[in-house]
Amino acid sequence: MAVLGGGRRPNPAALTYLSEGSEIEGNLRTPGNTRIDGRVKGSVMVEGDLEVGSNALIEGDQVRARNIIVHGQIHAQIIASGKLHMTKSARVEGDVRAMSLDVEAGAVFIGRSQTGEPRALPQSTPSGNSP
Numbered sequence: 001m002a003v004l005g006g007g008r009r010p011n012p013a014a015l016t017y018l019s020e021g022s023e024i025e026g027n028l029r030t031p032g033n034t035r036i037d038g039r040v041k042g043s044v045m046v047e048g049d050l051e052v053g054s055n056a057l058i059e060g061d062q063v064r065a066r067n068i069i070v071h072g073q074i075h076a077q078i079i080a081s082g083k084l085h086m087t088k089s090a091r092v093e094g095d096v097r098a099m100s101l102d103v104e105a106g107a108v109f110i111g112r113s114q115t116g117e118p119r120a121l122p123q124s125t126p127s128g129n130s131p
Helices: none
Strands: 015-018 023-025 028-030 033-036 039-041 044-046 050-052 057-065 068-070 073-086 091-093 096-103 108-110 113-115
Touching (some): 033 044, 050 057
Parallel strands (some): 023 039, 039 057, 057 073, 073 096
16 A cells, blocks of 8 residues: 655645535644644644634644634634734634734633743742842
């Protein structure tokens, strides 16, 4: 049986696309940038950037990528090693962790957020004053 792609290693610059009307039940893992316009019921792990289209829905435990742009719906914990951007049509239900967070007016966000590096916050002294 032949291996797809002739046994070559995946190209990390490649784009994975899940079109509108497509559905995946199970975890999705991609090596490059990804755009989802369909539905995913499971976790999504992207080594590159992720864009979630306005008609897309992701329901799972976790969504993880470098930079994430959300136009549609995500019901999961989100971890972005870079920037998480929620457009005005986005609906996110779940806790998020990102280096930076951008939420446009009109977006719906239900959850807790943590941005930046945790060690970047100054430690308070026992009296409650910063050093």
